[in-house]
Amino acid sequence: xxxxxxxxxxxxxxxxxxxxxxxxxxxxxxxxxxxxxxxxxxxxxxxxxxxxxxxxxxxxxxxxxxxxxxxxxxxxxxxxxxxxxxxxxxxxxxxxxxxxxxxxxxxxxxxxxxxxxxxxxxxxxxxxxxxxxxxxxxxxxxxxxxxxxxxxxxxxxxxxxxxxxxxxxxxxxxxxxxxxxxxxxxxxxxxxxxxxxxxxxxxxxxxxxxxxxxxxxxxxxxxxxxxxxxxxxxxxxxxxxxxxxxxxxxxxxxxxxxxxxxxxxxxxxxxxxxxxxxxxxxxxxxxxxxxxxxxxxxxxxxxx
Amino acid sequence: xxxxxxxxxxxxxxxxxxxxxxxxxxxxxxxxxxxxxxxxxxxxxxxxxxxxxxxxxxxxxxxxxxxxxxxxxxxxxxxxxxxxxxxxxxxxxxxxxxxxxxxxxxxxxxxxxxxxxxxxxxxxxxxxxxxxxxxxxxxxxxxxxxxxxxxxxxxxxxxxxxxxxxxxxxxxxxxxxxxxxxxxxxxxxxxxxxxxxxxxxxxxxxxxxxxxxxxxxxxxxxxxxxxxxxxxxxxxxxxxxxxxxxxxxxxxxxxxxxxxxxxxxxxxxxxxxxxxxxxxxxxxxxxxxxxxxxxxxxxxxxxxxxxxxxxxxxxxxxxxxxxxxxxxxxxxxxxxxxxxxxxxxxxxxxxxxxxxxxxxxxxxxxxxxxxxxxxxxxxxxxxxxxxxxxxx
Numbered sequence: 001x002x003x004x005x006x007x008x009x010x011x012x013x014x015x016x017x018x019x020x021x022x023x024x025x026x027x028x029x030x031x032x033x034x035x036x037x038x039x040x041x042x043x044x045x046x047x048x049x050x051x052x053x054x055x056x057x058x059x060x061x062x063x064x065x066x067x068x069x070x071x072x073x074x075x076x077x078x079x080x081x082x083x084x085x086x087x088x089x090x091x092x093x094x095x096x097x098x099x100x101x102x103x104x105x106x107x108x109x110x111x112x113x114x115x116x117x118x119x120x121x122x123x124x125x126x127x128x129x130x131x132x133x134x135x136x137x138x139x140x141x142x143x144x145x146x147x148x149x150x151x152x153x154x155x156x157x158x159x160x161x162x163x164x165x166x167x168x169x170x171x172x173x174x175x176x177x178x179x180x181x182x183x184x185x186x187x188x189x190x191x192x193x194x195x196x197x198x199x200x201x202x203x204x205x206x207x208x209x210x211x212x213x214x215x216x217x218x219x220x221x222x223x224x225x226x227x228x229x230x231x232x233x234x235x236x237x238x239x240x241x242x243x244x245x246x247x248x249x250x251x252x253x254x255x256x257x258x259x260x261x262x263x264x265x266x267x268x269x270x271x272x273x274x275x276x277x278x279x280x281x282x283x284x285x286x287x288x289x290x291x292x293x294x295x296x297x298x299x300x301x302x303x304x
Numbered sequence: 305x306x307x308x309x310x311x312x313x314x315x316x317x318x319x320x321x322x323x324x325x326x327x328x329x330x331x332x333x334x335x336x337x338x339x340x341x342x343x344x345x346x347x348x349x350x351x352x353x354x355x356x357x358x359x360x361x362x363x364x365x366x367x368x369x370x371x372x373x374x375x376x377x378x379x380x381x382x383x384x385x386x387x388x389x390x391x392x393x394x395x396x397x398x399x400x401x402x403x404x405x406x407x408x409x410x411x412x413x414x415x416x417x418x419x420x421x422x423x424x425x426x427x428x429x430x431x432x433x434x435x436x437x438x439x440x441x442x443x444x445x446x447x448x449x450x451x452x453x454x455x456x457x458x459x460x461x462x463x464x465x466x467x468x469x470x471x472x473x474x475x476x477x478x479x480x481x482x483x484x485x486x487x488x489x490x491x492x493x494x495x496x497x498x499x500x501x502x503x504x505x506x507x508x509x510x511x512x513x514x515x516x517x518x519x520x521x522x523x524x525x526x527x528x529x530x531x532x533x534x535x536x537x538x539x540x541x542x543x544x545x546x547x548x549x550x551x552x553x554x555x556x557x558x559x560x561x562x563x564x565x566x567x568x569x570x571x572x573x574x575x576x577x578x579x580x581x582x583x584x585x586x587x588x589x590x591x592x593x594x595x596x597x598x599x600x601x602x603x604x605x606x607x608x609x610x611x612x613x614x615x616x617x618x619x620x621x622x623x624x625x626x627x628x629x630x631x632x633x634x635x636x637x638x639x640x641x642x643x644x645x646x647x648x649x650x651x652x653x654x655x656x657x658x659x660x661x662x663x664x665x666x667x668x669x670x671x672x673x674x675x676x677x678x679x680x681x682x683x684x685x686x687x688x689x690x691x692x693x694x695x696x
Contacts (some may be wrong), residue, residue: 015530018528021528273532
């Protein structure tokens with residue numbers, strides 16, 4: 001810093017810097033939360049394996065960069081396709097057979113699937129973390145009015161926003177999106193309207209998993225490492241974000257993700273970093289006590 | 305009928321359950337100890353601190369090979385039984401139980417203080433000594449609440465009060481830092497203990513600690529707290545913790561424009577540090593360690609050469625050296641006791657004097673800790689350079 005800053009300017013700068021940190025973190029949580037919320041909206045299942053699908057996406061991105069030498073965008077697309085397929089396969093073999101069983105059975109299966117993905121990866125690829133080579137995403141820093149923004153921050157925020165816009169388009173403007181909305185409102189009526197429920201659910205899983213894969217690649221690039229257990233904590237936090245915004249609502253997941261990211265960053269930055277996780281999960285408890293339908297949720301009673 | 309077949313199935317499942325539990329219980333009676341001495345090696349070969357365990361095991365195996373080639377101990381060959389505790393204290397406990405079942409006379413490892421504490425109850429219950437190569441937290445050998453010594457737990461490394469003080473002295477004296485920030489691993493006694501000792505000495509030397517922050521094991525995002533630390537503009541930042549978190553932390557700190565010197569602890573000693581944080585970001589960082597492979601002491605030079613010859617030119621880090629010393633210390637104790645009975649070995653370990661290890665000359669004190677020197681290592685362009693060696 002060439003000149004000593006006025007205290008007020010320094011405080012403003014630190015605040016803006018923390019805001020950028022929070023937005024990047026929030027973007028990642030939002031992308032993962034979208035997958036949770038879409039699946040919950042359509043089959044009322046909390047897919048605990050979702051964080052691990054994100055991890056698989058990160059690994060696919062890692063190997064496509066290191067083995068195939070692709071650039072970051074190609075790696076992301078590749079990971080998204082791979083995880084879309086993975087999501088559809090998981091739905092077909094693990095969740096579809098239980099569609100008419102109790103919800104607890106599907107929940108337990110989801111937990112089991114999560115553990116399976118984690119330990120299968122450990123078994124196949126080893127438990128050690130893998131490091132991205134430096135050349136994969138060379139760091140570029142931009143200083144704008146004293147704020148330090150890196151190309152990674154820009155990439156993450158921009159990609160997340162683009163993906164969310166594409167998602168909103170699909171949901172609102174396409175027939176598939178209409179089918180997804182119909183199935184989430186009333187599954188039996190949708191069948192009567194001639195909608196293929198199986199196909200719609202598969203597409204939902206595919207889209208949700210693709211978004212998680214994108215988040216996974218972003219995390220891998222951002223923190224430079226991938227490891228088989230990397231999906232657990234972000235998965236949990238994204239679940240909190242989805243509930244915070246309103247589980248089952250797509251805008252809710254986006255809002256919840258960004259709110260949680262910014263909240264965590266500000267707690268670390270202005271409070272104590274030791275309380276960061278306590279606050280994140282405390283928020284979950286609070287929202288369930290005060291407004292269980294989430295920030296954007298409406299209090300609709302059970303439809304009889 | 306649904307009910308009847310349901311009951312039969314339940315019976316079958318119960319029987320299978322009970323039988324498999326019984327089968328598991330019986331396993332591994334003591335091997336005959338006439339021909340060989342069973343030494344348990346319970347180390348972290350996978351998980352967050354896998355590089356410590358792997359390198360330490362390599363050092364231990366080198367020592368065992370050398371000793372066996374020279375005729376073994378008391379005429380018997382050492383038989384190492386190696387198991388992975390996955391960097392988890394619960395796993396360390398079950399591995400120890402397993403090893404005790406296989407008739408070990410002593411256990412070497414695990415490496416981190418937390419994981420050694422996982423093993424401790426098993427060792428104490430069975431009267432088998434444990435030599436920890438690198439566990440530095442005080443409460444590994446002493447119960448902090450009662451002040452009782454853990455009878456069967458010993459170590460060959462220095463302890464954290466010494467380590468934290470060492471870095472504080474270096475920061476205030478050599479680096480002339482007036483204020484420092486601490487960003488510790490708050491999820492381990494190791495990190496918290498070191499932060500405490502650093503703070504005590506740094507403040508005693510007239511410095512101020514501008515802020516104390518913490519991260520937990522598994523964290524990868526430190527930017528929010530680093531932004532806060534940057535705002536305080538400290539002369540020095542102390543990061544007591546393990547390489548899994550320290551490496552991305554330093555990388556993010558440097559990328560954020562924090563240029564102050566950063567200090568750390570023996571937990572930083574891993575090739576993963578350079579791989580994840582990158583050589584450039586590690587310039588102007590220092591850490592306290594047990595030894596340096598570039599030391600010109602002839603004993604160390606001989607060790608480094610033998611290690612490189614056995615392991616394809618790999619440079620031995622401090623965990624390898626401490627593993628080597630742990631074996632040598634155990635062998636010394638067996639020779640002093642002239643017995644392979646665990647009780648006798650334990651008694652001999654407690655009274656070892658002037659044992660010349662490659663990591664220094666050690667005399668085991670009343671708290672089962674060796675009194676020995678430490679070194680300060682600087683990272684220069686991705687390589688480790690010994691900056692200073694300091695006697696207690």
